[in-house]
Amino acid sequence: MAKPKLSVSTLHETRDDIVEELGTVLVGQQESIDQVLTAFFAGGHCMIMGMPGVAKTLLIASLAQIMDLAFKRIQFTPDLMPSDITGSEILEEDKTTGHRELKFVKGPVFANIVMADEINRTPPKTQAALLEAMQEKQVTLGGRTHLIDPPFFVLATQIPIEQEGTYPLPEAQQDRFMFSVVMTYLSEDQEVEVVRSSTGSTKAELKSLLGGEELLAYQTIIRDVEVPAQLSGYIVDLVAATRPGTPVAPDFVNDYVSWGAGLRASQYIVLGAKSKAALSGRSTANVDDVRAVVVPSMRHRIGLNFRADVDKVGVEDIVDRLAEKVPAPALK
Secondary structure, eight states, rough: OOOOOOHHHHHHHHHHHHHHHTTTTSOOOOHHHHHHHHHHHHHOOOOEEEOOOOOHHHHHHHHHEEEEEEEEEEEOOOTTHHHHHEEEEEEEETTTTTTEEEEEOOTTTTTEEEEEEGGGGGGGGGGGGGGHHHHSEEEEEEEEEOOSSSOEEEEEEEEETTTTTTOOOOOOHTTTTTTTEEEEOOOOHHHHHHHHHHSOOOOOOOOOOOEEEHHHHHHHHHHBOOOOHHHHHHHHHHHTTTTTTSTTOOHHHHEEEOOOOHHHHHHHHHHHHHHHHHTOOOOOOOOHHHHHHHHHHHHOOOOOOHHHHHHTOOOOHHHHHHHSSSSSOOOO
């Protein structure tokens, strides 16, 4: 029997199947799962933040099992070296001729899904080893460029920087991530469910639901989703309003923001809205799609000042107030 032609309708069905499959091992966290899948199908890297024990690693590992893709996990530690991520060149000798040459041994970054676990446990020098791979989908070493086969995603977990032994990610590296997703503690009922299900003798077996070729095809479908011109203008206005000192910045932005979001934020909000629409089975994005992705797109792209810390104002508060301040288009 021939497979159905891939479309936003089949993508919507696939998304529901994935969520159902994840539900066999994950309890709650529906908003986080939705945001990760939105970034994943759009082809963007994703950072997941939260305290230890909120199932960050479980979510990524389970998603990798559901996808028929090569998966590598890198545990970031203070002594991790850049070559432990990208790979290194070794001197290899041909036993028959005695000729020696350098051979590149690929590191764990050469996979379809790379889990950078606790990425802020390692110093910036090692964190930066991911920069070229995330942006250019390649690694350059010894003057040679080594391409990473698509699809390629970095799903990084990050623990709160207030904890001991953490190194904040530089702004340039944070900007490579499409979304910053926050996972929080479960409700009491959900924790009871996790405790009961995770301490038994049975273990759920996840089914593989999607391959690399299908995923790349869905990425093309998502990029073809229509975004009305008025909606694009609204997104640009929303992002521009986050930049303090500009004519369009509201007073509360000038009061609390050190630096605002750049062009990449606008691009990722548009792409995220397209992905959100397609995952919902629609071929045109709307204002609700934008509102669903604007916080994870901007959370790591807005820097707050000391006054915001004193007044306990967070990035989510700034984005919510901007959503009220910047008029949304009335689309048909």
